[in-house]
Amino acid sequence: MPTVAMVEYDQATPEVRAVYDDIMAVKSIDFVPNFWKTLASHPPLLARVWRGLDEAMRPGALDALTKEMVALAVSATNGCTYCIRSHTAAARKLGMNDTMLGELMAVVGTFNQTNRLADGYQVEVDVQLIRATEGGPPPQAGKTKAKAKAPKGKAKRAGKAARA
Amino acid sequence: MPTVAMVEYDQATPEVRAVYDDIMAVKSIDFVPNFWKTLASHPPLLARVWRGLDEAMRPGALDALTKEMVALAVSATNGCTYCIRSHTAAARKLGMNDTMLGELMAVVGTFNQTNRLADGYQVEVDVQLIRATEGGPPPQAGKTKAKAKAPKGKAKRAGKAARA
Amino acid sequence: MPTVAMVEYDQATPEVRAVYDDIMAVKSIDFVPNFWKTLASHPPLLARVWRGLDEAMRPGALDALTKEMVALAVSATNGCTYCIRSHTAAARKLGMNDTMLGELMAVVGTFNQTNRLADGYQVEVDVQLIRATEGGPPPQAGKTKAKAKAPKGKAKRAGKAARA
Amino acid sequence: MPTVAMVEYDQATPEVRAVYDDIMAVKSIDFVPNFWKTLASHPPLLARVWRGLDEAMRPGALDALTKEMVALAVSATNGCTYCIRSHTAAARKLGMNDTMLGELMAVVGTFNQTNRLADGYQVEVDVQLIRATEGGPPPQAGKTKAKAKAPKGKAKRAGKAARA
Amino acid sequence: MPTVAMVEYDQATPEVRAVYDDIMAVKSIDFVPNFWKTLASHPPLLARVWRGLDEAMRPGALDALTKEMVALAVSATNGCTYCIRSHTAAARKLGMNDTMLGELMAVVGTFNQTNRLADGYQVEVDVQLIRATEGGPPPQAGKTKAKAKAPKGKAKRAGKAARA
Amino acid sequence: MPTVAMVEYDQATPEVRAVYDDIMAVKSIDFVPNFWKTLASHPPLLARVWRGLDEAMRPGALDALTKEMVALAVSATNGCTYCIRSHTAAARKLGMNDTMLGELMAVVGTFNQTNRLADGYQVEVDVQLIRATEGGPPPQAGKTKAKAKAPKGKAKRAGKAARA
Numbered sequence: 001m002p003t004v005a006m007v008e009y010d011q012a013t014p015e016v017r018a019v020y021d022d023i024m025a026v027k028s029i030d031f032v033p034n035f036w037k038t039l040a041s042h043p044p045l046l047a048r049v050w051r052g053l054d055e056a057m058r059p060g061a062l063d064a065l066t067k068e069m070v071a072l073a074v075s076a077t078n079g080c081t082y083c084i085r086s087h088t089a090a091a092r093k094l095g096m097n098d099t100m101l102g103e104l105m106a107v108v109g110t111f112n113q114t115n116r117l118a119d120g121y122q123v124e125v126d127v128q129l130i131r132a133t134e135g136g137p138p139p140q141a142g143k144t145k146a147k148a149k150a151p152k153g154k155a156k157r158a159g160k161a162a163r164a
Numbered sequence: 165m166p167t168v169a170m171v172e173y174d175q176a177t178p179e180v181r182a183v184y185d186d187i188m189a190v191k192s193i194d195f196v197p198n199f200w201k202t203l204a205s206h207p208p209l210l211a212r213v214w215r216g217l218d219e220a221m222r223p224g225a226l227d228a229l230t231k232e233m234v235a236l237a238v239s240a241t242n243g244c245t246y247c248i249r250s251h252t253a254a255a256r257k258l259g260m261n262d263t264m265l266g267e268l269m270a271v272v273g274t275f276n277q278t279n280r281l282a283d284g285y286q287v288e289v290d291v292q293l294i295r296a297t298e299g300g301p302p303p304q305a306g307k308t309k310a311k312a313k314a315p316k317g318k319a320k321r322a323g324k325a326a327r328a
Numbered sequence: 329m330p331t332v333a334m335v336e337y338d339q340a341t342p343e344v345r346a347v348y349d350d351i352m353a354v355k356s357i358d359f360v361p362n363f364w365k366t367l368a369s370h371p372p373l374l375a376r377v378w379r380g381l382d383e384a385m386r387p388g389a390l391d392a393l394t395k396e397m398v399a400l401a402v403s404a405t406n407g408c409t410y411c412i413r414s415h416t417a418a419a420r421k422l423g424m425n426d427t428m429l430g431e432l433m434a435v436v437g438t439f440n441q442t443n444r445l446a447d448g449y450q451v452e453v454d455v456q457l458i459r460a461t462e463g464g465p466p467p468q469a470g471k472t473k474a475k476a477k478a479p480k481g482k483a484k485r486a487g488k489a490a491r492a
Numbered sequence: 493m494p495t496v497a498m499v500e501y502d503q504a505t506p507e508v509r510a511v512y513d514d515i516m517a518v519k520s521i522d523f524v525p526n527f528w529k530t531l532a533s534h535p536p537l538l539a540r541v542w543r544g545l546d547e548a549m550r551p552g553a554l555d556a557l558t559k560e561m562v563a564l565a566v567s568a569t570n571g572c573t574y575c576i577r578s579h580t581a582a583a584r585k586l587g588m589n590d591t592m593l594g595e596l597m598a599v600v601g602t603f604n605q606t607n608r609l610a611d612g613y614q615v616e617v618d619v620q621l622i623r624a625t626e627g628g629p630p631p632q633a634g635k636t637k638a639k640a641k642a643p644k645g646k647a648k649r650a651g652k653a654a655r656a
Numbered sequence: 657m658p659t660v661a662m663v664e665y666d667q668a669t670p671e672v673r674a675v676y677d678d679i680m681a682v683k684s685i686d687f688v689p690n691f692w693k694t695l696a697s698h699p700p701l702l703a704r705v706w707r708g709l710d711e712a713m714r715p716g717a718l719d720a721l722t723k724e725m726v727a728l729a730v731s732a733t734n735g736c737t738y739c740i741r742s743h744t745a746a747a748r749k750l751g752m753n754d755t756m757l758g759e760l761m762a763v764v765g766t767f768n769q770t771n772r773l774a775d776g777y778q779v780e781v782d783v784q785l786i787r788a789t790e791g792g793p794p795p796q797a798g799k800t801k802a803k804a805k806a807p808k809g810k811a812k813r814a815g816k817a818a819r820a
Numbered sequence: 821m822p823t824v825a826m827v828e829y830d831q832a833t834p835e836v837r838a839v840y841d842d843i844m845a846v847k848s849i850d851f852v853p854n855f856w857k858t859l860a861s862h863p864p865l866l867a868r869v870w871r872g873l874d875e876a877m878r879p880g881a882l883d884a885l886t887k888e889m890v891a892l893a894v895s896a897t898n899g900c901t902y903c904i905r906s907h908t909a910a911a912r913k914l915g916m917n918d919t920m921l922g923e924l925m926a927v928v929g930t931f932n933q934t935n936r937l938a939d940g941y942q943v944e945v946d947v948q949l950i951r952a953t954e955g956g957p958p959p960q961a962g963k964t965k966a967k968a969k970a971p972k973g974k975a976k977r978a979g980k981a982a983r984a
Contacts, residue, residue, distance in 0.1 A: 002285045003580045004590055005463040031292055035278070038285045042594020044383065049278065049601065052380055055372065056270040061263045066230055070268060071275045073234045076940030077241045079571055079735055080279035084942055085289045087275075088659045089296040098660055099225045102698020104234060105940050106220040109705065111235045111251075113933035114199070114213065115244040120896030120925050121166045121202045122789070122904055125249045128195055132253040133614070135333040167908045168918055169791040206922020208711065213929065216708055219700065240612030243407055243899055248614055252331045262332055266370020269612050273377065277605035284568030284597050286461070286576055297942070299661040330613045359620055363606070366613045377606065384598040389591045394558055398565045398596065399603045404776030405569045407899055408607035412778055413617045415603075416823045417624040426824055427553045430862020432562060433776050434548040437869065439563045439579075441769035442527070442541065443572040448732030448761050449494045449530045450740055450953070453577045456523055460581040495744045496754055497955040534758020536875065541765065544872055547864065571735055625778070627825040658941045687948055691934070694941045705934065712926040717919045722886055726924065727931045729890045733897045736935040741945045743931075745952040755881045760890065762876040767891045767907075770855070770869065771900035777822045777858045781905045784851055788909040 007040035016040050019050050026054060027090075035082060065094040073108045171204035180204045183214050190218060191254075199246060229258040237272045335368035344368045347378050354382060355418075363410060393422040401436045499532035508532050511542050518546060519582075527574060557586040565600045663696035672696045675706050682710060683746075691738060721750040729764045827860035836860045839870050846874060847910075855902060885914040893928045 009020055009032055019040075020032045039046040057067050068091040075083035088101070096104075117123075173184055173196055183204075184196045203210040221231055232255040239247035252265070260268075281287075337348055337360055347368075348360045367374040385395050396419040403411035416429070424432075445451075501512055501524055511532075512524045531538040549559055560583040567575035580593070588596075609615075665676055665688055675696075676688045695702040713723055724747040731739035744757070752760075773779075829840055829852055839860075840852045859866040877887050888911040895903035908921070916924075937943075 001458075001462040002287045003461045003463075003576070004285060004593065029292075031290070033293070034287050034290050035282055038287045039281065041285075041590050042597070045281075045594050045598050045601075048380055048383055048598070049281065052376055053274050053278065055376055056267075056274040060267050061261070062233075062267045062271075066233075067267070067271050069226075069230070070234060070237045070271045072940070073237050074241050074272055074275040075279055076936050077238050078276065078279045079936070079939040080282055081939075081942065082282040082287050082289050082293075083275065083279050084940060085293040085297050085659070088942075089293050092296065097225070098697050101660065102701050103220075103224050103226045103231070105937055106698070106701050106704070107226075107231050107234045108238055108940055109701075109933040109937045110217050110220040111238040111247065112242065112936045113929040114217065115239055115242045115247050116896050116899070116932045117203065117209075117213065117925055117929045118199055118244055118246040119899040119901075120892070120904060120928055121168060122901065122908075123166045123198050123202045123246050125246050126195070126198050128193075129197070129246075129249040129253050130329075132256065133249050133331045134329040135331075165786075165790040167789045167791075167904070168921065205918050206925070209922050209926050209929075212708055212711055212926070216704055219704055236612070240608050243608070243611040245611075245614065248612060249331070252614075262369050265332065266373050269370070269609055270373050270376070272612055273373075273605040273609045276608045277601040280568050280571070280604045281597055281601045283571040283573075284564070284576060284600055286573065286580075294657075297659045298657040299659075330615045332613060357620075359618070361621070362615050362618050363610055366615045367609065369613075373609075377609065381602050381606065384595075384602040388595050389589070390561075390595045390599075394561070395595070395599050397554075397558070398562060398599045400776070401562045401565050402569050402600055402603040403607055404772050405566050406604065406607045407772070407775040408610055409775075409778065410610040410615050410617050410621075411603065411607050412776060413621040413625050413823070416778075417621050420624065425553070426861050429824065430865050431548075431552050431554045431559070433773055433862070434865050434868070435554075435559050435562045436566055436776055437769040437773045437865075438545050438548040439566040439575065440570065440772045441765040442545065443567055443570045443575050444732050444735070444768045445531065445537075445541065445761055445765045446527055446572055446574040447735040447737075448728070448740060448764055449496060449533075450737065450744075451494045451527050451530045451574050453574050454523070454526050456521075457525070457574075457577040457581050460584065461577050493950075493954040495741070495953045495955075496757065533754050534761070537758050537762050537765075540762070540872055540875055544868055547868055622821075625823045626821040627823075658943045660941060685948075687946070689949070690946050691938055691943050694943045695937065697941075701937075705937065709930050709934065712923075712930040716923050717917070718889075718923045718927075722889070723923070723927050725882075725886070726890060726893045726927045729893050730897050730928055730931040731935055733894050734932065734935045736938055738938040738943050738945050738949075739931065739935050741949040741953050745949050748952065753881070759876075759880050759882045759887070763882075763887050763890045764894055766873050766876040767894040767903065768898065770873065771895055771898045771903050773859065773865075773869065774855055774900055774902040777824060777861075779822045779854050779858045779902050781902050782851070782854050784849075785853070785902075785905040785909050788912065789905050 002034065002038045004038060004041035006034060006037035008037065012040065013043070016043055016046060019046055022054070023050060028093075033086065035086070065091060065096065068094055069096065069100075069104050073104060076105070076108050077112060166198070166202045168202060168205035170198060170201035172201065176204065177207070180207055180210060183210055186218070187214060192257075197250065199250070229255060229260065232258055233260065233264075233268050237268060240269070240272050241276060330362070330366045332366060332369035334362060334365035336365065340368065341371070344371055344374060347374055350382070351378060356421075361414065363414070393419060393424065396422055397424065397428075397432050401432060404433070404436050405440060494526070494530045496530060496533035498526060498529035500529065504532065505535070508535055508538060511538055514546070515542060520585075525578065527578070557583060557588065560586055561588065561592075561596050565596060568597070568600050569604060658690070658694045660694060660697035662690060662693035664693065668696065669699070672699055672702060675702055678710070679706060684749075689742065691742070721747060721752065724750055725752065725756075725760050729760060732761070732764050733768060822854070822858045824858060824861035826854060826857035828857065832860065833863070836863055836866060839866055842874070843870060848913075853906065855906070885911060885916065888914055889916065889920075889924050893924060896925070896928050897932060 007016060009017065012020060020036065023032060023036055024030065036046060036050065039049055057064065057071075059067075062070075068087055072084065072087040072091055075087055091101075171180060173181065176184060184200065187196060187200055188194065200210060200214065203213055221228070221235075223231075226234075232251055236248065236251040236255055239251055255265075335344060337345065340348060348364065351360060351364055352358065364374060364378065367377055385392070385399075387395075390398075396415055400412065400415040400419055403415055419429075499508060501509065504512060512528065515524060515528055516522065528538060528542065531541055549556065549563075551559075554562075560579055564576065564579040564583055567579055583593075663672060665673065668676060676692065679688060679692055680686065692702060692706065695705055713720070713727075715723075718726075724743055728740065728743040728747055731743055744752075747757075827836060829837065832840060840856065843852060843856055844850065856866060856870065859869055877884070877891075879887075882890075888907055892904065892907040892911055895907055911921075
């Protein structure tokens with residue numbers, strides 16, 4: 001049980017009910033999730049959070065599935081049980097299979113590891129990384145890429161495209 | 165300066181140098197980032213972390229750009245400066261523009277907010293979410309989707325495809 | 329430098345400028361903070377985050393200073409440099425002195441400690457705490473308080489009012 | 493069950509029992525919470541943590557309710573179930589109603605969002621914020637406030653007092 | 657139930673079974689923990705994470721018990737229930753008693769407190785600490801130690817060896 | 821610069837000076853670190869945090885170096901720059917070399933990874949782990965260990981002692 005009384009659909013004010021209807025329509029679900037029934041204990045919070053989430057999750061430059069997987073990555077990093085269940089369900093509905101989830105978790109795990117190593121050793125940001133990320137994309141991104149070569153070694157891994 | 169002496173390319177053992185060459189080749193960069201020169205202070209750590217990261221980041225069911233953006237989302241959630249710079253640079257090289265970054269950050273911000281609300285109110289996971297996420301995809305995912313309808317309301321937002 | 333180009337007031341679109349004006353008016357400041365000039369790289373993010381923050385920070389059942397101190401407590405717990413500076417400045421302007429800051433930090437420090445002890449030992453929630461926090465305030469809060477007495481001991485600390 | 497055997501009141505040494513009595517008296521409760529019975533598995537930890545918490549929570553420049561709400565904000569940010577239940581119960585007893593909790597959660601949610609945006613975009617601290625927060629309150633806090641005006645715009649939101 | 661179907665020993669492919677056998681042999685346990693049966697839903701993740709963990713946990717300059725206690729400290733700091741149970745069990749098997757656990761938790765609690773105080777007040781790193789941690793151990797560590805004396809005070813706590 | 825005025829040794833009250841003297845004596849250093857000069861802006865906080873830290877760090881069942889390495893592991897997991905520098909310096913003085921630091925970081929990195937995988941997949945705690953960690957050490961720890969054998973496989977890694 002949450003720490004406030006949840007507001008059920010039947011007991012909701014018209015304003016809260018309108019938000020509930022919108023949530024179910026946008027998410028194509030036939031129930032109001034506990035999360036929203038809980039936020040409804042403070043109606044302005046319900047309205048504001050739903051409005052913000054709804055806008056942020058609309059497909060745009062990133063598609064809906066990518067956004068759900070990012071939401072799952074954030075929730076796994078924060079260890080939020082409710083959110084992990086919720087975004088796993090949503091991503092599943094949008095087509096995420098076990099392999100995609102496995103690759104997603106692999107990325108989440110890997111960078112939670114390297115984040116703490118970078119901090120733990122107090123690694124300084126390379127000047128190249130600062131230049132490449134200051135105020136937007138580097139002006140000659142293509143050029144930089146073109147001249148990329150190992151300073152001494154000549155390593156070339158056959159059959160593997162260069163990655164960033 | 166990190167808390168250990170970084171191992172420069174010229175001073176590196178052949179084993180460390182081989183890792184450095186692989187890093188530069190895979191990432192198409194012409195310098196060894198400080199992160200790796202720092203891990204080289206303990207060669208087994210360098211080898212192991214690079215091998216794990218390299219495998220996790222290879223394009224598979226998820227493409228390279230999606231993986232870099234997930235890595236950036238994790239790093240932003242953890243507040244790791246080095247990692248944020250590094251993955252922003254990598255995602256930029258793979259094509260992430262300001263709009264994509266903006267949408268990514270919107271998702272990161274939104275779910276860091278909702279994660280804490282779900283925890284802060286101690287919201288219980290809905291039985292529907294448990295069923296939908298137990299041991300993989302729900303057997304009748306399609307059916308569930310088909311019968312989705314609002315219990316009371318009839319909300320239908322025109323011009324907007326259903327999202328998970 | 330942030331990882332996108334900040335949008336200066338003079339270069340901003342009328343929509344972005346309207347948000348900037350609102351920020352400066354509400355916060356009684358004569359400059360646009362970097363945070364907002366950065367979010368303006370993705371205008372819908374600027375508008376949405378500002379609107380949400382503005383609504384959440386309006387004095388209501390909690391006054392403005394309390395809200396700023398809570399914001400500082402959250403930012404300290406997350407280790408966000410920008411946010412710590414920003415909310416310290418705002419709380420100072422609203423009257424927070426060194427003693428208030430000291431007491432606030434004492435609470436932040438104390439509960440970051442106990443949070444990890446409760447998790448680290450896997451302490452189970454007491455049935456009394458579950459009952460007291462299920463679905464809102466306990467029906468007989470007053471009564472519970474009235475009959476509160478130590479089961480065996482008779483400890484009574486003179487000159488110190490009972491605290492929750 | 494926690495990962496150590498809890499020390500029940502009847503089995504406790506006189507020293508541990510004295511701490512238990514103090515806890516119940518200070519908190520006006522008639523049971524020893526599991527948290528403290530768990531720490532008693534290592535008596536110096538029990539004594540030290542209780543003493544520190546007791547001192548930090550005494551009403552001073554900040555009142556008891558404000559301190560409990562800050563404790564709840566920290567616990568929600570860390571996702572500590574035990575602590576969230578405990579501080580919600582304590583704040584309820586001190587008078588926190590659903591609206592106050594809703595406003596508190598709104599602030600917690602909002603700044604968990606902005607914290608990650610500030611970090612995620614690597615926003616630099618404004619010189620104004622550094623000056624305003626260096627070594628305590630700005631010498632001419634009043635003066636700074638007096639001359640505050642928008643550089644170009646003339647936005648003035650009627651009926652709304654300036655906030656920090 | 658996890659969000660994927662766990663792979664039981666009998667249903668596992670020979671490759672997965674080989675990892676399972678290795679896990680049980682290395683850990684001297686007669687069951688495959690749920691964690692590994694879950695990762696097996698994406699076999700490359702199982703293989704990679706186990707290999708990395710196995711290498712990192714082998715006794716070296718640090719013994720097995722110290723490593724398990726560090727793993728427990730990390731898991732308590734992150735609030736990961738599964739991991740706290742797992743590393744507590746492992747450390748118990750290696751000899752950790754209640755006093756050792758109590759001292760470990762005391763350190764975990766203490767530094768989760770001071771971490772947030774250092775960040776919350778934005779304390780700057782002392783030049784002495786930077787010098788002492790730049791690129792490895794200070795060249796004249798011994799010398800520095802030798803001349804250590806209080807600038808004004810003459811405090812000498814009898815019966816207590818100097819600590820770092 | 822921190823967000824309060826630091827209290828220098830010469831300006832300190834006798835009470836604060838006594839704490840400073842104790843810090844320098846216990847830590848065998850000839851300067852007062854910024855952290856403590858900052859906490860002195862609120863003298864009760866200085867006294868309380870120092871007293872707690874001093875007690876927690878005294879060698880007991882765990883030695884001083886192990887405690888400093890755990891403190892470093894916590895600080896790396898939290899990404900606290902000041903604390904990472906401080907505990908790296910302290911551990912160095914007590915004998916931590918690059919290999920020990922490398923192994924420590926390997927453990928920190930590994931379990932930050934697995935923590936998020938366990939949460940991200942919502943892995944349930946094994947009944948064996950619950951039994952092994954309920955209320956202290958398992959009654960027949962030795963017996964359990966004795967009968968440990970792989971259920972089907974016969975994996976035996978030569979030249980490698982069993983680990984927990």
